[in-house]
Amino acid sequence: MIPTPNQTALILPKIDVQKFNINGWNIIFTPKKSSLMSIRCLLQGGALSEQEGLAHLRDRALQQLMELNSELPMLSGEIEIITSHQYSHICYDGLCDELEDFLKTINHLCSNSPELNTVLNDCLEQISSELRSTNDWPQNILSAVFREHFTNLKWGIPGRHSTINQYTSDDLFKSWNHHYHNPSGTLIITGDLKTNDIQKLLKILPQSKPKACEAHLYRLRKEQYFIEMDLEQTHLLMATPIPGINTPHFDAWRVATEILSGDIDGKIPQKLRVNSGLTYDLSAFILEGTQNSVLMLTSSVSQFKQAFEIINTTLQQAHLDLSQTDINKALLHLKIEQIEARISCSDICDHIEQQWTLNQSIPPEFTDTDTHLAPNLVHQIMGQISSADWLCIAVGSKIHIPESFKTIDKPSSFD
CATH class of the missing domain: 3.30.830.10 (Metalloenzyme, LuxS/M16 peptidase-like)
Structure with missing residues (x-):
């Protein structure tokens, strides 16, 4: 006789999500036993209607400057930068004991005037190369048509070749100042860390100033x-x-x-x-x-x-x-x-x-x-x-x- 298997209900593991505020930054911390930690730094600014491609260009420049800057701490994990929904997302997955180094990186980005002209041309060449292949993929075409005709979503898109190449280092610098020198920030941290230790380390963050987000608009009809x-x-x-x-x-x-x-x-x-x-x-x-x-x-x-x-x-x-x-x-x-x-x-x-x-x-x-x-x-x-x-x-x-x-x-x- 085949025994009847025991069936138990799926139980969601409890998540301890702590939320507090330091220097105007929203801090969301989830303790979890792990040798690795994950951080998502969200810098809010601009608007859905910001000039096409500017946010994408700015964050590409940010990535290059972080890689080239010898003053920034060396991190074992990788930093990824994504721009979408009126946020610049700086994502980091690395060792728990590198939290202080990562915070120093964020503090440096928000407190120093970058030499954007040193990376502008290289960033423009990279984006232009990507734009050449953008419309070769049907999925990209569907997304582009949907975004252009039926939404107000311009924030974070690569833009057009002619638009991108009109931007100067001055345009980029103004955008940088708006986002990073006056940050409206949220830090999401998950890892095997103690709340008290995090709160002490986070005091080096620059002052954050809240900014309002625009609502997404969709213009959908039976077409x-x-x-x-x-x-x-x-x-x-x-x-x-x-x-x-x-x-x-x-x-x-x-x-x-x-x-x-x-x-x-x-x-x-x-x-x-x-x-x-x-x-x-x-x-x-x-x-x-x-x-x-x-x-x-x-x-x-x-x-x-x-x-x-x-x-x-x-x-x-x-x-x-x-x-x-x-x-x-x-x-x-x-x-x-x-x-x-x-x-x-x-x-x-x-x-x-x-x-x-x-x-x-x-x-x-x-x-x-x-x-x-x-x-x-x-x-x-x-x-x-x-x-x-x-x-x-x-x-x-x-x-x-x-x-x-x-x-x-x-x-x-x-x-």
């Missing part, structure tokens, strides 16, 4: 656009507006998204991949915002007309045949993701960073151990998805595109 490229498959992006994360029971939207696309047995993969064999690549995700968000679906498909019809039909029938098993399975997948987000210092930092840049809050699942959703809430959300109007952008061969799609030019980084 269909097509960019012609000689490709074997058609790449598509679909988007529809949904409420923001501050909406009560927003977790129901996450569950609904998981039901639509999760794993191989999600509603859309089941119809599109398993039953029809039209794709190996499909994902649905939410661009989360405080007041409004966007539910997005991306895929690369063969026989686009047939695939597009299957996707639309599946979306329109999303509220049908929805069982408690579907909901439980989606909740389980989401809980597994939450557990995985607690495994390493880097995962914890990344998760906190993502939530903080949205609405300056701690991820609710770090303080609330379980998600409780009434089944009727998920049914209601699936009903809203069934009746939603979707924007669709497709890139591929014209012979596969329905006549309802409006042809637009391929975006170019060179003008």
Whole structure:
């Protein structure tokens, strides 16, 4: 007789998230037993409508200056710099005993006038080289069209060749002063460190001055656009507006998204991949915002007309045949993701960073151990998805595109 396995509920490990303020900086500290630590330094400034490409150029210059500056401490880990959502993210993963050296680096960046002219030309050449290949990839084209036509997101994008090459070291210096000499900063730290020791070390940070963020705006309507490229498959992006994360029971939207696309047995993969064999690549995700968000679906498909019809039909029938098993399975997948987000210092930092840049809050699942959703809430959300109007952008061969799609030019980084 085969013994019945013991089934135990998945329990989310508790996360001790401490939040305090030093010199105007928001400090978010999560103690975790590990020889490594992770730090995310978020410097806020500028605006979504800042001049195109300037933030990207500034942070490229920052990276080079950090590598060339012999006055800065040597760190065993790697520093990565990313610009997005009105924040410059300086990410560091390294040894716990290097916290003081990292803080000295941040203090140096915020307290010294850099010789930007020494790296400007090299940065311009690097970015120009990258721009030449930007529009060779369908996914980049979809993102560029979506960003340019349907959002106000200019912050942190590489820009166009003509725009980038108009900037001078004076432009860069003014931008640097705005961001680093008057920082509005948040430090997210995870590692085997003591709160008292951290608080003592953080006193070297320069004074931080809070700045307000602009709201992301999306201009989504039921429209269909097509960019012609000689490709074997058609790449598509679909988007529809949904409420923001501050909406009560927003977790129901996450569950609904998981039901639509999760794993191989999600509603859309089941119809599109398993039953029809039209794709190996499909994902649905939410661009989360405080007041409004966007539910997005991306895929690369063969026989686009047939695939597009299957996707639309599946979306329109999303509220049908929805069982408690579907909901439980989606909740389980989401809980597994939450557990995985607690495994390493880097995962914890990344998760906190993502939530903080949205609405300056701690991820609710770090303080609330379980998600409780009434089944009727998920049914209601699936009903809203069934009746939603979707924007669709497709890139591929014209012979596969329905006549309802409006042809637009391929975006170019060179003008």
